[in-house]
Amino acid sequence: MEGKKVSKSVLKRLPGYLAYLKSMPDSAPPNISATALASALGMGEVQVRKDLAMVSDGGRPKIGYQRESLIYDIEQFLGYDNTTDAVLIGAGKLGQALMGYSGFEDYGLNILAAFDAAPTLSKTEEGKPIYHMSKLDSFCRAHKVLMGIITVPAGHAQEVADQLIAGGIKAIWNFAPTHLDVPPNILVQNENMATSLAVLSVHLQAQIKEEKEVKK
Amino acid sequence: MEGKKVSKSVLKRLPGYLAYLKSMPDSAPPNISATALASALGMGEVQVRKDLAMVSDGGRPKIGYQRESLIYDIEQFLGYDNTTDAVLIGAGKLGQALMGYSGFEDYGLNILAAFDAAPTLSKTEEGKPIYHMSKLDSFCRAHKVLMGIITVPAGHAQEVADQLIAGGIKAIWNFAPTHLDVPPNILVQNENMATSLAVLSVHLQAQIKEEKEVKK
DNA sequence: TAGATTGTTAATCGATTAACAATC
DNA sequence: TAGATTGTTAATCGATTAACAATC
Numbered sequence: 001m002e003g004k005k006v007s008k009s010v011l012k013r014l015p016g017y018l019a020y021l022k023s024m025p026d027s028a029p030p031n032i033s034a035t036a037l038a039s040a041l042g043m044g045e046v047q048v049r050k051d052l053a054m055v056s057d058g059g060r061p062k063i064g065y066q067r068e069s070l071i072y073d074i075e076q077f078l079g080y081d082n083t084t085d086a087v088l089i090g091a092g093k094l095g096q097a098l099m100g101y102s103g104f105e106d107y108g109l110n111i112l113a114a115f116d117a118a119p120t121l122s123k124t125e126e127g128k129p130i131y132h133m134s135k136l137d138s139f140c141r142a143h144k145v146l147m148g149i150i151t152v153p154a155g156h157a158q159e160v161a162d163q164l165i166a167g168g169i170k171a172i173w174n175f176a177p178t179h180l181d182v183p184p185n186i187l188v189q190n191e192n193m194a195t196s197l198a199v200l201s202v203h204l205q206a207q208i209k210e211e212k213e214v215k216k
Numbered sequence: 217m218e219g220k221k222v223s224k225s226v227l228k229r230l231p232g233y234l235a236y237l238k239s240m241p242d243s244a245p246p247n248i249s250a251t252a253l254a255s256a257l258g259m260g261e262v263q264v265r266k267d268l269a270m271v272s273d274g275g276r277p278k279i280g281y282q283r284e285s286l287i288y289d290i291e292q293f294l295g296y297d298n299t300t301d302a303v304l305i306g307a308g309k310l311g312q313a314l315m316g317y318s319g320f321e322d323y324g325l326n327i328l329a330a331f332d333a334a335p336t337l338s339k340t341e342e343g344k345p346i347y348h349m350s351k352l353d354s355f356c357r358a359h360k361v362l363m364g365i366i367t368v369p370a371g372h373a374q375e376v377a378d379q380l381i382a383g384g385i386k387a388i389w390n391f392a393p394t395h396l397d398v399p400p401n402i403l404v405q406n407e408n409m410a411t412s413l414a415v416l417s418v419h420l421q422a423q424i425k426e427e428k429e430v431k432k
Numbered sequence: 433t434a435g436a437t438t439g440t441t442a443a444t445c446g447a448t449t450a451a452c453a454a455t456c
Numbered sequence: 457t458a459g460a461t462t463g464t465t466a467a468t469c470g471a472t473t474a475a476c477a478a479t480c
Contacts, residue, residue, distance in 0.1 A: 009447065009448095011418060012415065015408070015413070019370070019394060019410065023394070035461075042397065044448075044449070046448080046449060047448065049463065053462090058463080059463090060462075061454075061456050061460070061462045061463090062455080062456055062459075063460090063461075063462095064461070064462085077418075078414050078418060079421040080417065094313050096309070100309050101309070107414075107417065108417065146420050146423065146424075147416060170419070171419050177319075178235060178236075178239070179257050185423075187415070187419040189415050191409065193407065194232075194235065195231055196405045197325060198294050199405050200387045201295040201323065201325075202293075204300055204363060208362075223470080225470090225471065226471095249437065262472080262473060262474075263473080265437090269440095274438075274439080276479085277439090277480050278479080279438095279480075
């Protein structure tokens, strides 16, 4: 059943289901059970069922869910059917890597152009334009861009965020390792590698410690 | 007080405190209160205090925490003091961007080399070696590498993960948008952009919907 | 001392899991 | 029908927040 309020934790799991369903070969059976999905993704089956209940209009007992319509429902729910235009600020290595990643199309994301304080090129390898920061505001307004991707150094991220918001942007994908202060109606999604590294680092420390103790 | 079990949610917030503390100028006062930290990062002050209590040996009422020792304590806790060697698999755009990112040093991460199924270069721009996949196993063993970074396409990620684990790796930083099946003692940290995009996309959809309703 | 601030104990909230009834 | 599977209701778990006592 659609239209319900879906929590962020559920939301974050949906792309996982979608990717798995899409990765299945056409030769696979047209139906799949929550049990099968759960075991493939290493999750609890009740959780999978609850999650799917939020976006689909249900599976059938003994049969499971229709793969095709499940894919459709999740994509529909996530809004991958209608494209979102975005701008990217900071044409450094990470920025260019993101510009060049063609996979974003699958998520309905279209990066129109990059902006940089000191552009060294006028186009990316893929032929997308790189403009000077001074063009940002008018570009965003002209193209009614709603999403900005920040790949500048931490020290400039807040300033860039302010400019994006002034240009009418409603959501920011922030790759700069810093907190952004924004008005309540603006969403900031932090892609914080430091966070992941912390988890990894602490795990490895524990591993090393454990190993030493075993050796004793 | 150190040595307690710290939950993942706390762990993930620590890098935020650390980055903010490190970004403060030397001219700033030597002490900082949880209240100040909280408001700077847009968090609740009780949460900040509880988090800090897990890694530091406490602040002083009315004074706050010593900035320097707080930085030390968090870095110590996260293991940023002793470097972790890592290998990276998949020398594509994203892989090269990560190889070239010098900021990882701050997190005690040192990427020794890249591996690729069909390397087009023998070195990265920064002079780090790029080897053929066939060298992976012996390299990992020889250098006692504990961490692997996967930046290959989703279809090859599981296969690469298996090889890494065979080579003795204990933690995987997975940039491929797919679930990895690994033994229980191996940690997989997914850096899943699809997850972030889902959150952003759903937010924008809601925004657009809202706007339309206002216009009516 | 008074007040800002810390740290802890209790209450709330939300998300996950378990138990079970419904269904094909 | 019997059994696999769905979906829901209740129980558990963990994390966040609120209230308060301790402290400098």
